[in-house]
Amino acid sequence: MNIPDKVKVGYKEYEVQMEKHLDDETNLLYGCCYYEEETIKLCTKYTENQQKCTLVHELVHAIDNMNDIGLTEDQVVKLGKGLYQLIKDNPNMFD
Numbered sequence: 355m356n357i358p359d360k361v362k363v364g365y366k367e368y369e370v371q372m373e374k375h376l377d378d379e380t381n382l383l384y385g386c387c388y389y390e391e392e393t394i395k396l397c398t399k400y401t402e403n404q405q406k407c408t409l410v411h412e413l414v415h416a417i418d419n420m421n422d423i424g425l426t427e428d429q430v431v432k433l434g435k436g437l438y439q440l441i442k443d444n445p446n447m448f449d
């Protein structure tokens with residue numbers, strides 16, 4: 355799994371941007387999803403594995419937003435981790 359430049363979620367096409375610093379004064383941020391701008395930012399100071407896991411997490415946010423599901427942050431965290439593990443464990447699932 356490589357980190358793509360763009361990911362489609364419904365009718366939106368998110369641009370994936372790599373950033374050296376994403377943290378603000380109070381939060382340590384691995385990534386961020388901007389629905390209106392259709393942009394996902396990933397922080398490059400973490401491992402590639404972490405960046406991929408963060409991308410899946412932000413995509414769960416994007417899917418939640420697109421489909422108006424109303425997931426809590428805790429649910430997004432757990433779904434993101436579960437999906438990332440599933441993708442890693444079954445890389446050829448749809449070949």
Ligand SMILES: [Zn+2]
Pocket residue numbers: 411415427430431
């Ligand atoms: Zn989140």
